Amino acid sequence: MKDKRKIGKKYEEIASQYLMQHNWKILEKNYTFHHKEVDLIIQKEDEICLVEVKYRRSDSFGEPKEFVNENKKRNIKMIAKYYISSKKLFDKNITFGIISITNGKINFERGFFQW
Amino acid sequence: MVTKLFSSSIEGLDSRGVEVEVDLSNGLTAFNLVGLPDSAVKESKERVRTAIQSSGFIFPLRRITVNLAPADIRKEGSSYDLPIALGILIENGMLEPPRKKYLIAGELSLNGELRKLSGGISLALLAREMKADGIIIPEKNANECAVIDGVTVYSFESLFEVIQFLKGDIEKSEVKVSYEKYLEKLNKYTTDFSDVKGQYLVKRAIEIAISGGHNVLMIGPPGAGKSMLAKRILTIMPDMTLDEAIKVTRIHSVSGLVNNEIVSERPFRNPHSSISKIGLLGGGTYPRPGEISLAHRGVLFLDEFPGFNKDAIEGLREPLENGAITISRSKQSITFPANFILVAAMNPCPCGYYNDPTHECRCSISEIQRYRKKISGPIMDRIDIHIDVQPVPVEDLQKKKAGENSKEIKERIENVRKIQRLRYKEEQFSENGDIADRELERYCKVSVQSEQLLADAMRLYKLSARSYKKILKIARTIADMDSSENIKENHLSEALNYRILDREI
Numbered sequence: 001m002k003d004k005r006k007i008g009k010k011y012e013e014i015a016s017q018y019l020m021q022h023n024w025k026i027l028e029k030n031y032t033f034h035h036k037e038v039d040l041i042i043q044k045e046d047e048i049c050l051v052e053v054k055y056r057r058s059d060s061f062g063e064p065k066e067f068v069n070e071n072k073k074r075n076i077k078m079i080a081k082y083y084i085s086s087k088k089l090f091d092k093n094i095t096f097g098i099i100s101i102t103n104g105k106i107n108f109e110r111g112f113f114q115w
Numbered sequence: 116m117v118t119k120l121f122s123s124s125i126e127g128l129d130s131r132g133v134e135v136e137v138d139l140s141n142g143l144t145a146f147n148l149v150g151l152p153d154s155a156v157k158e159s160k161e162r163v164r165t166a167i168q169s170s171g172f173i174f175p176l177r178r179i180t181v182n183l184a185p186a187d188i189r190k191e192g193s194s195y196d197l198p199i200a201l202g203i204l205i206e207n208g209m210l211e212p213p214r215k216k217y218l219i220a221g222e223l224s225l226n227g228e229l230r231k232l233s234g235g236i237s238l239a240l241l242a243r244e245m246k247a248d249g250i251i252i253p254e255k256n257a258n259e260c261a262v263i264d265g266v267t268v269y270s271f272e273s274l275f276e277v278i279q280f281l282k283g284d285i286e287k288s289e290v291k292v293s294y295e296k297y298l299e300k301l302n303k304y305t306t307d308f309s310d311v312k313g314q315y316l317v318k319r320a321i322e323i324a325i326s327g328g329h330n331v332l333m334i335g336p337p338g339a340g341k342s343m344l345a346k347r348i349l350t351i352m353p354d355m356t357l358d359e360a361i362k363v364t365r366i367h368s369v370s371g372l373v374n375n376e377i378v379s380e381r382p383f384r385n386p387h388s389s390i391s392k393i394g395l396l397g398g399g400t401y402p403r404p405g406e407i408s409l410a411h412r413g414v415l416f417l418d419e420f421p422g423f424n425k426d427a428i429e430g431l432r433e434p435l436e437n438g439a440i441t442i443s444r445s446k447q448s449i450t451f452p453a454n455f456i457l458v459a460a461m462n463p464c465p466c467g468y469y470n471d472p473t474h475e476c477r478c479s480i481s482e483i484q485r486y487r488k489k490i491s492g493p494i495m496d497r498i499d500i501h502i503d504v505q506p507v508p509v510e511d512l513q514k515k516k517a518g519e520n521s522k523e524i525k526e527r528i529e530n531v532r533k534i535q536r537l538r539y540k541e542e543q544f545s546e547n548g549d550i551a552d553r554e555l556e557r558y559c560k561v562s563v564q565s566e567q568l569l570a571d572a573m574r575l576y577k578l579s580a581r582s583y584k585k586i587l588k589i590a591r592t593i594a595d596m597d598s599s600e601n602i603k604e605n606h607l608s609e610a611l612n613y614r615i616l617d618r619e620i
Contacts, residue, residue, distance in 0.1 A: 046564035047176070067427055084143075093141040093178070094141075096143060096144070111144060111174070111176040
């Protein structure tokens with residue numbers, strides 16, 4: 001378990017490097033609320049994106065994004081609600097994104113799921 | 116800014132204008148659809164998203180709100196896909212709002228193609244009423260809508276094509292179709308009246324029925340040719356006028372039976388006796404037309420009449436009398452037209468050979484009574500012509516000379532219909548079978564001798580008041596077939612002949 005946490009940490013770092021290169025501002029890393037966590041919260045102009053970072057060694061068993069289950073999505077939604085109200089972000093456009101890392105490729109997709 | 120586009124919803128047979136409002140705003144990304152949509156409309160979210168993406172456009176990551184107004188009428192079906200998709204693209208700045216007022220409808224497939232919608236012709240009629248500048252519809256509904264005069268029809272294969280059209284990148288000429296083109300395609304049947312050997316009396320009765328729009332009941336043993344004759348009625352039906360064709364197409368279109376063309380052939384509906392009451396008469400929580408409405412301006416053929424559900428048969432009373440059926444449900448009440456010629460066929464008894472010259476009937480009196488009781492008196496009374504079909508004698512069967520063919524009969528019928536149309540041009544009705552009670556005396560004048568004959572028959576056969584009227588109407592048709600201005604005694608006695616079973620049952 002400890003090992004997995006380490007791997008996750010490593011790829012979350014890679015992901016934030018990638019996003020910064022693409023002009024996203026990192027607002028939060030591993031933002032937690034009530035034991036629920038979202039990996040990254042980023043901003044560009046009017047848009048705030050809650051990002052889940054998912055690493056898979058190979059995509060033989062499906063793309064990384066397929067391994068984000070409903071429970072995780074529900075958690076992210078809940079954090080989104082809390083984050084909006086605590087930071088008063090009502091006029092911002094809130095999206096949900098995913099960074100899939102597999103075979104050394106990084107793929108960022110916004111609008112991964114919707115409310 | 117809110118984008119507003121126009122579409123329609125079906126209510127019974129009529130279309131009602133619906134405004135599709137689309138708004139994009141900041142906030143949690145979501146796609147909300149409001150305005151009393153049913154599940155097919157709600158599902159349009161998924162179709163619209165994928166169709167926009169596969170047409171090469173970006174689906175906005177914003178908070179999308181779609182409102183279908185007025186919000187208090189229920190929206191069903193999938194025809195809102197296209198206006199919703201266009202509204203989203205306009206809101207997202209990928210497309211200019213259309214400068215003209217178009218009525219837009221169409222279902223999207225996932226790859227952005229447009230699919231057929233039901234009720235296209237009602238949409239075109241609404242566009243004319245609203246004085247819209249045009250309608251934007253799927254290619255597969257083009258011909259159906261284009262027969263309506265005064266409506267500019269633009270039809271498209273895909274969402275992408277619609278976008279190009281609205282941008283002005285491609286020119287699209289309006290679809291034009293002439294009704295005459297359809298009539299030319301008609302009159303090609305594989306069956307013909309001359310296929311039926313013998314049965315001259317029955318053929319005559321059918322000709323009278325079709326000429327004047329009367330209902331017929333054929334009673335006869337199995338194999339006598341009842342069904343065979345009924346199936347050939349289609350080949351002698353007079354052509355429909357454009358006005359009639361539009362009305363019939365509306366009913367068929369709402370039921371989703373129209374395949375990219377106007378219904379130009381008179382309907383011949385032949386439901387099986389296992390049909391439910393609602394299937395026959397129409398109904399459902401949100402009323403839909405039944406077989407009797409689909410047979411509007413055509414023929415409803417009910418083979419093995421007593422085999423039908425008793426409730427279904429009794430439900431025919433109102434439409435047989437009024438030419439329409441009103442379906443009332445808690446949410447709405449809708450009147451569907453149902454002016455059809457009823458052609459029913461039955462055996463005289465369960466074994467089928469009662470009164471047959473060649474076979475012995477094996478049924479007991481009580482069995483026969485039970486069988487006949489399935490058709491109640493009031494229904495019998497509403498059927499104008501009762502005809503006894505006897506088996507074909509072997510001499511007739513072996514006759515080489517074919518009888519009259521359908522074309523000749525049809526020509527005669529067209530003539531008789533023309534006489535009637537001319538006579539009733541200022542009336543609500545156009546057929547002898549539908550003469551209003553108040554006008555009966557005016558149009559069905561009989562001489563003093565004929566009146567005496569009728570009075571005698573009434574007393575002898577104990578005919579009902581409705582029978583009396585029906586006899587006059589049939590006599591009127593027979594006189595018209597004879598090109599006679601007045602109803603003569605021989606016309607009347609022939610008409611009387613067709614009510615003879617009133618006495619027997």
